[in-house]
Structure formats: C-alpha cells, structure tokens
Amino acid sequence: xxxxxxxxxxxxxxxxxxxxxxxxxxxxxxxxxxxxxxxxxxxxxxxxxxxxxxxxxxxxxxxxxxxxxxxxxxxxxxxxxxxxxxxxxxxxxxxxxxxxxxxxxxxxxxxxxxxxxxxxxxxxxxxxxxxxxxxxxxxxxxxxxxxxxxxxxxxxxxxxxxxxxxxxxxxxxxxxxxxxxxxxxxxxxxxxxxxxxxxxxxxxxxxxxxxxxxxxxxxxxxxxxxxxxxxxxxxxxxxxxxxxxxxxxxxxxxxxxxxxxxxxxxxxxxxxxxxxxxxxxxxxxxxxxxxxxxxxxxxxxxxxxxxxxxxxxxxxxxxxxxxxxxxxxxxxxxxxxxxxxxxxxxxxxxxxxxxxxxxxxxxxxxxxxxx
Ligand SMILES: Cc1cc2nc3c(=O)[nH]c(=O)nc-3n(C[C@H](O)[C@H](O)[C@H](O)COP(=O)(O)O)c2cc1C
Numbered sequence: 001x002x003x004x005x006x007x008x009x010x011x012x013x014x015x016x017x018x019x020x021x022x023x024x025x026x027x028x029x030x031x032x033x034x035x036x037x038x039x040x041x042x043x044x045x046x047x048x049x050x051x052x053x054x055x056x057x058x059x060x061x062x063x064x065x066x067x068x069x070x071x072x073x074x075x076x077x078x079x080x081x082x083x084x085x086x087x088x089x090x091x092x093x094x095x096x097x098x099x100x101x102x103x104x105x106x107x108x109x110x111x112x113x114x115x116x117x118x119x120x121x122x123x124x125x126x127x128x129x130x131x132x133x134x135x136x137x138x139x140x141x142x143x144x145x146x147x148x149x150x151x152x153x154x155x156x157x158x159x160x161x162x163x164x165x166x167x168x169x170x171x172x173x174x175x176x177x178x179x180x181x182x183x184x185x186x187x188x189x190x191x192x193x194x195x196x197x198x199x200x201x202x203x204x205x206x207x208x209x210x211x212x213x214x215x216x217x218x219x220x221x222x223x224x225x226x227x228x229x230x231x232x233x234x235x236x237x238x239x240x241x242x243x244x245x246x247x248x249x250x251x252x253x254x255x256x257x258x259x260x261x262x263x264x265x266x267x268x269x270x271x272x273x274x275x276x277x278x279x280x281x282x283x284x285x286x287x288x289x290x291x292x293x294x295x296x297x298x299x300x301x302x303x304x305x306x307x308x309x310x311x312x313x314x315x316x317x318x319x320x321x322x323x324x325x326x327x328x329x330x331x332x333x334x335x336x337x338x339x340x341x342x343x344x345x346x347x348x349x350x351x352x353x354x355x356x357x358x359x360x361x362x363x364x365x366x367x368x369x370x371x
Contacts (some may be wrong), residue, residue, distance in 0.1 A: 004057075004294065035050045036233070037058035037059060038266070043265055046264040053355045056111050064135070066134050085146040089150055095311075105310070106318055109306065119212065140161045154185065170187060175255065178205050187314045189251075194232070195295075197295065198283075198295055201285065215232055215245070219250050230251060236342060242362035256340060257340040263350060264350070275346065286298070289316065291313065291316060297339045300334060326346065
C-alpha cells in the first residue's frame with residue numbers, strides 16, 4: 001500500500017475516496033475508476049489515456065486471434081507504462097466454432113438486409129471466433145497487469161495460470177449468485193454489472209432477462225455475497241453516480257458509455273453523435289445485432305431484425321458484414337448503437353476532461369457527505 005505522501009507526489013489529483021479502496025493496491029492504480037471494455041470498439045488511445053491518468057483503461061478483445069492479442073498488448077505497453085485491463089468473453093467452444101464453412105442458415109430478416117444492400121449472403125468460415133482456450137493461452141503469454149472475463153467463469157486453471165504470471169483477474173456478475181461463483185473460482189475482484197449498462201447482458205447462471213437487476217439494487221447484493229472488492233458498472237456517467245456506487249459498498253466504478261462517447265474511443269463519429277443526441281434517452285434490450293440481448297439505441301437495424309435472429313455468435317457474424325459497411329459510410333441506422341441508460345448525463349467529449357470531472361465531482365460529494 002502506498003502512503004499518503006506518495007499519493008501527493010505520484011498523483012496530485014488523487015482524491016480521498018481513492019485511498020480507501022483495496023482495488024488501488026490490488027491493481028496498482030491511483031484511482032479506482034475503470035473504462036468499459038468495448039468488444040470491437042476499444043482503442044489503444046482511450047485505454048492508455050485513462051491508465052496514464054491513474055485509472056484503469058480496459059480493452060475488449062472479443063473475437064481477437066492470439067496474434068492480435070499479442071499485438072494489442074504490445075501496442076498498449078508502448079502507449080502507457082501504467083496498468084491496463086484486457087477483457088475476453090467466456091464462450092463455449094462449439095458456439096465459438098459456429099456452423100462451419102458454407103452458406104449459413106440465416107433468418108429471413110437477415111436475408112432481406114443483405115438483399116437490400118445488394119450483397120450476397122456471405123459463406124461462413126471454418127470458425128466464427130477463436131477458441132476461448134487459445135485466447136487464454138495468449139493472455140498468459142502477454143501477462144497483462146489485469147485480465148477481465150465476462151459471460152462466465154474463466155475456470156480455475158486459467159485463473160491460476162494468470163496469477164502465476166502476475167496478472168490480477170476480474171470477473172463480471174449480474175447477480176449475487178454469479179458473484180459468489182466467481183469468487184469461488186478465484187477471481188480477485190468482481191464487476192457488478194447492472195441492467196442499466198450499455199452493451200450485452202452478461203448473465204451466465206440464469207437467462208439474462210431473469211437477471212435484469214439495476215445497479216442500485218445489485219451492488220449491495222454483490223458486496224454482501226463476496227469478500228473480494230466489487231466494482232460497480234451500469235448507468236454511471238457523472239460524479240453523483242460514482243459517489244453513490246461507493247456509498248453502496250463498491251470499491252471501484254466502471255464507466256462505459258460516457259467514455260465511449262469521447263473522441264478517444266474507437267466508436268465511429270456517427271455512433272458518438274447518437275450517444276450524445278436526444279435519441280439516447282431511450283434504449284432497448286435487443287438480440288438484433290448479435291443474437292444475445294444487449295442494451296442500445298433503437299435504430300433501423302433493430303427495427304428490421306427484431307427477434308428474428310440466428311443464434312449467437314452467427315447473428316453477430318452475419319450482421320457484422322452489414323454493420324461494418326454502414327460504419328464506413330457513416331450510417332448510424334445500420335450499426336449497433338450499444339448504449340447505457342445514463343447517456344443523457346454525458347457532457348464531456350474528451351476522455352481526460354471526463355475522467356477529471358468524475359473524480360473531482362465524486363470527491364467533492366463524498367467530502368460533503370463525510371462532513
Ligand atoms: C459498445 C459496448 C461494448 C461493450 N463490450 C464489452 C465487452 O466486450 N466486455 C465487457 O466486459 N463489457 C463490455 N461492455 C460493458 C462495459 O464494459 C461496461 O461494463 C458498461 O458499459 C458499463 O455501463 P454503462 O455503459 O452504463 O457505463 C460493453 C459496453 C458497450 C457500450
């Protein structure tokens with residue numbers, strides 16, 4: 001643990017609440033504030049910016065091959081000498097492999113989407129996604145300061161191997177039961193992911209629709225269920241949310257959507273504009289993009305596809321072709337606009353300004369509360 005004098009010299013902006021967190025010592029950071037890990041939308045720049053500021057920049061590796069994981073870790077190490085988090089999805093290998101090579105059995109709505117785009121339905125490759133085991137091997141190889149897992153238990157073997165190379169391990173829970181299972185699997189901290197959060201609902205012990213617990217109710221349940229530090233996620237976009245989460249017993253906070261809306265994120269400009277628009281005040285849970293329920297802004301893509309979807313990850317792979325072309329055209333109607341419920345609170349467009357404001361506002365509120 002660092003002493004008080006160290007905080008003043010190492011991180012002059014470090015607020016009082018940060019010093020109380022076990023997470024700062026565990027993760028080697030100054031402020032227990034994490035960015036979201038954005039599968040397919042993470043950027044080295046955003047991750048490194050937040051890590052440099054003393055928080056924990058996270059980077060989503062969904063779909064990354066082992067080589068790409070190695071290359072990304074190297075780029076992050078070049079960009080920052082502070083700790084960062086690499087995040088992977090726990091995916092069953094049969095699901096990750098998909099239907100195999102050939103023409104996939106696409107639902108009618110997806111076929112119509114390709115017809116409309118004037119593109120043939122693509123043939124599926126040998127595998128849709130790299131295997132989870134290969135991704136874990138690559139993580140052990142690159143030994144990131146922190147590894148994050150979502151959609152399940154990483155497995156005791158993976159946790160042990162990561163600990164052996166000095167990597168701290170974080171899991172994600174949507175219920176107290178999931179948090180307890182993650183702790184039993186050996187993780188060092190648990191993210192409590194409330195129903196307000198942008199992106200996928202990562203439940204793994206019950207159907208996601210049965211585990212839509214709001215952050216306010218979920219955080220204290222997870223805090224009661226485990227002894228390891230808890231990180232609150234979902235619907236937090238300003239200092240009030242950060243302070244409230246800490247008062248609920250969280251020792252850290254993960255802010256996703258608000259960082260995704262900053263210029264440093266990898267989200268296309270049209271996506272960032274949608275996050276900051278009036279439309280972001282209404283989000284829906286939809287399987288349209290990936291086959292699994294995720295929270296986002298309704299657009300033409302969600303309306304056209306509705307619930308007529310292929311299983312995950314085939315749906316994600318199929319719509320990915322359409323979404324990539326739309327992103328290139330700057331068309332926000334056919335990309336996945338994943339977005340949390342706190343988007344209307346977004347005020348900052350720069351990641352440094354956002355981080356500073358979150359920390360200062362939370363610190364002021366917590367000092368007033370202590371007084
Ligand atoms: C576009 C997008 C992609 C995401 N991808 C991942 C991911 O790959 N892995 C993960 O653990 N969480 C992912 N999340 C969830 C974030 O890490 C974070 O927990 C969440 O955004 C917090 O809620 P908020 O958006 O309300 O701030 C994603 C969120 C968004 C908005």
